[in-house]
Amino acid sequence: MTSHAALDAGTTRQMAGFTATHFGWSLDAHVATITLNRPERKNPLTFESYAELRDCFRALRYATDVRAVVLVGAGGNFCSGGDVHEIIGPLVDLPSPDLLRFTRMTGDLVLAMRACPQPIIAAVDGVCAGAGAILAMSSDLRYGTTRSKVAFLFNRVGLAGCDMGACAILPRIIGQGRASELLYTGRVLGGEEGERWGFFNRLLDGETLLHEAQAMAKSLAEGPAFANGITKTMLHQEWTMGIEQAIEAEAQAQALCMLTEDFKTAYHAFAARQTPVFQGR
Known part of the structure; x- marks a missing residue:
């Protein structure tokens, strides 16, 4: 990266x-x-x-x-x-x-x-x-x-x-x-x-x-640090959202997480039947 x-x-x-x-x-x-x-x-x-x-x-x-x-x-x-x-x-x-x-x-x-x-x-x-x-x-x-x-x-x-x-x-x-x-x-x-x-x-x-x-x-x-941070952010921000706003916000947030190296790491580890080692990015 x-x-x-x-x-x-x-x-x-x-x-x-x-x-x-x-x-x-x-x-x-x-x-x-x-x-x-x-x-x-x-x-x-x-x-x-x-x-x-x-x-x-x-x-x-x-x-x-x-x-x-x-x-x-x-x-x-x-x-x-x-x-x-x-x-x-x-x-x-x-x-x-x-x-x-x-x-x-x-x-x-x-x-x-x-x-x-x-x-x-x-x-x-x-x-x-x-x-x-x-x-x-x-x-x-x-x-x-x-x-x-x-x-x-x-x-x-x-x-x-x-x-x-x-x-x-x-x-x-x-x-x-x-x-x-x-x-x-x-x-x-x-x-x-x-x-x-x-x-x-x-x-x-x-x-x-x-x-x-x-x-x-x-x-x-040891987990996906960037994704965990997104989870915390959404838990906090969604207090003031309606369900439609929340679902759209989560769609955008999850799409962002899908761009991370940790997401790719998890996939390749799963395919190889290994435990993923996340780097937090």
């Missing part, structure tokens, strides 16, 4: 040398693992970590060496939401223009997660509250444990449940009525109930959670 150096410079990047200041980052076999790593406080977010996560997921949109992402928390918890002392306290005293800048920034993190082509797997153990619940919700797959405690607790701090896309995304995962209950009450959704409701794809042991999430990510990374 031919390439153009100037085009590549403006539309691709390598994440192998990426370093993060406010969360953990590792990259192995095309799988990136992002670790929220303030375990002494159950991994809360700060102004800085919000912004750095947003910028990281924006960069992943152009990354050619990352094909799947695992999002996990350190120390047996996922994320306790916005840090009470470093975010919630300062917000009380900010004027409305600054508050809007903050809420738009947090929303931009969700937009960046949905816009990056890589499937994101959230490995959720323990506390997953507030903005932490939003991060899990915004991922493509969610693995939990029986210890998982998911809470969209915005109303408990005097705020609306319509935070960072919750009213748009959560009903599409678990249904309107169940989402309404969680957003109105802020109650905890346990792991077993969360699996029954469809919030969690699977429940795993806490000791094997990260390993299983990374194994799934590796399996996805």
Whole structure:
């Protein structure tokens, strides 16, 4: 496949040398693992970590060496939401223009997660509250444990449940009525109930959670990366389409995928009774 150096410079990047200041980052076999790593406080977010996560997921949109992402928390918890002392306290005293800048920034993190082509797997153990619940919700797959405690607790701090896309995304995962209950009450959704409701794809042991999430990510990374990115894009875009629009959009998307080397590879491997080795292009 031919390439153009100037085009590549403006539309691709390598994440192998990426370093993060406010969360953990590792990259192995095309799988990136992002670790929220303030375990002494159950991994809360700060102004800085919000912004750095947003910028990281924006960069992943152009990354050619990352094909799947695992999002996990350190120390047996996922994320306790916005840090009470470093975010919630300062917000009380900010004027409305600054508050809007903050809420738009947090929303931009969700937009960046949905816009990056890589499937994101959230490995959720323990506390997953507030903005932490939003991060899990915004991922493509969610693995939990029986210890998982998911809470969209915005109303408990005097705020609306319509935070960072919750009213748009959560009903599409678990249904309107169940989402309404969680957003109105802020109650905890346990792991077993969360699996029954469809919030969690699977429940795993806490000791094997990260390993299983990374194994799934590796399996996805070994698949046709370009086609997987198209699937993610269409899953997101078709929320606002009618069935006729969706079918036409999928026809165009699938025709594009039929031009890829991975499609040809799959055919030749099938004909030779071999397992295809996808290159993501």
